[in-house]
Amino acid sequence: MDQQLQQEGYFGEFGGSFVPPELQEVLSYLSEQFYKFSEDPDFKEELRYYLREYVGRENPLTYAERLTQAWGGPKIYLKREDLNHTGAHKINNAIGQILLAKRMGAKRIIAETGAGQHGVATATACAMFNMECIIYMGAEDTRRQALNVFRMELLGATVVPVHKGQGRLKDAVDEALDDLVRNYQNTFYLLGSAVGPHPFPTMVKHFQAIISEESKLQIMEKEGRLPDAVVACTGGGSNAIGAFAHYIDEPTVRLIGVEPDQAPSLTEGVPSIIHGFKCLVLLDEEGQPKKTYSIAAGLDYPGIGPEHSHLKVTGRAEYATVTNEEVLAAFQELSRTEGIIPALESAHAVAHAKKVASMMDQDQIMIINLSGRGDKDVEQVYQMLK
Ligand SMILES: *Cc1c(COP(=O)(O)O)cnc(C)c1O
Numbered sequence: 001m002d003q004q005l006q007q008e009g010y011f012g013e014f015g016g017s018f019v020p021p022e023l024q025e026v027l028s029y030l031s032e033q034f035y036k037f038s039e040d041p042d043f044k045e046e047l048r049y050y051l052r053e054y055v056g057r058e059n060p061l062t063y064a065e066r067l068t069q070a071w072g073g074p075k076i077y078l079k080r081e082d083l084n085h086t087g088a089h090k091i092n093n094a095i096g097q098i099l100l101a102k103r104m105g106a107k108r109i110i111a112e113t114g115a116g117q118h119g120v121a122t123a124t125a126c127a128m129f130n131m132e133c134i135i136y137m138g139a140e141d142t143r144r145q146a147l148n149v150f151r152m153e154l155l156g157a158t159v160v161p162v163h164k165g166q167g168r169l170k171d172a173v174d175e176a177l178d179d180l181v182r183n184y185q186n187t188f189y190l191l192g193s194a195v196g197p198h199p200f201p202t203m204v205k206h207f208q209a210i211i212s213e214e215s216k217l218q219i220m221e222k223e224g225r226l227p228d229a230v231v232a233c234t235g236g237g238s239n240a241i242g243a244f245a246h247y248i249d250e251p252t253v254r255l256i257g258v259e260p261d262q263a264p265s266l267t268e269g270v271p272s273i274i275h276g277f278k279c280l281v282l283l284d285e286e287g288q289p290k291k292t293y294s295i296a297a298g299l300d301y302p303g304i305g306p307e308h309s310h311l312k313v314t315g316r317a318e319y320a321t322v323t324n325e326e327v328l329a330a331f332q333e334l335s336r337t338e339g340i341i342p343a344l345e346s347a348h349a350v351a352h353a354k355k356v357a358s359m360m361d362q363d364q365i366m367i368i369n370l371s372g373r374g375d376k377d378v379e380q381v382y383q384m385l386k
Pocket of ligand 1: 088117192193194233235236237238239240298343346371372373
């Protein structure tokens with residue numbers, strides 16, 4: 001155990017890589033290449049270039065004046081991942097991994113997607129870099145997310161419906177991993193959140209850390225000091241780990257993750273292995289990963305990234321849940337007070353931020369990470385409010 005704890009890819013007892021030997025070989029090579037290129041000045045320069053010219057970074061850290069007044073507590077700043085090309089933070093990671101794939105000589109990109117948001121980000125980046133793009137999606141999910149399937153196809157991707165098992169995300173993950181093992185010589189598996197076996201959680205954090213790299217410089221410029229709290233929603237945990245990354249070693253900054261009360265992996269999960277890594281997982285009576293449901297498709301995952309699991313058990317970060325009603329109220333409040341319609345995922349962060357803010361002082365500062373914009377959710381909210 002002690003030896004395991006010190007291994008690469010572990011965050012305390014969490015993380016690691018629990019996969020068959022043939023897949024482990026592929027992942028070890030990936031890990032080696034990632035560490036090599038992530039420090040390479042040419043690679044860094046190329047990444048900066050595309051983040052600036054294609055994604056539209058840096059995005060603003062907007063002072064939310066009216067929300068601040070309405071809540072009556074700390075100064076609220078919004079980190080605007082909603083303003084990125086494709087409307088969310090996922091593109092940061094998709095561009096980073098595609099550039100790595102290119103350096104590794106891959107010609108084919110594969111990915112799996114549940115609700116389709118990661119599939120769309122991947123298909124977007126593949127179109128721009130002229131890479132073949134295969135997206136595995138549970139057959140059930142392709143029916144429920146027909147419009148996202150069409151988006152991916154518009155972008156030139158091939159969407160493969162997976163009928164095996166229950167035709168859900170887990171089955172799509174299995175298909176994608178099978179494909180990778182068969183085709184690793186020319187294929188790169190682009191994973192969408194800070195989950196999965198090593199090196200994915202480390203790699204995804206690396207590419208999403210741009211969020212807090214920017215917000216830290218921006219808040220220092222605007223306020224001359226660090227924020228007192230940073231709040232982000234957690235599905236697999238990628239926008240949150242990116243929003244936290246540059247503050248983890250700043251003990252005065254509270255780090256707060258927010259999950260749906262119907263998928264509370266961090267609040268109620270127990271240490272277990274899921275999808276090839278160890279993290280806090282919601283289990284049912286039979287010890288199987290629980291079927292979760294969230295109104296925000298991007299937060300619907302029974303596990304959570306290994307680093308969040310570690311930040312939770314060590315107490316460095318706090319995690320809370322919010323209800324659908326609170327999320328819907330926050331969705332509307334931000335729209336009305338700031339003219340920003342947030343993604344339903346991001347509205348989870350806004351909903352909990354409001355509660356935290358009510359216990360903070362006016363001379364304090366809070367950053368809320370707006371992981372994405374809400375255009376994709378407007379029709380759903382319309383149906384729910386009707
Ligand atoms: C996918 C998604 C999330 C959840 O994923 P994380 O990996 O936890 O960030 C949150 N917000 C938006 C807008 C998303 O698209």
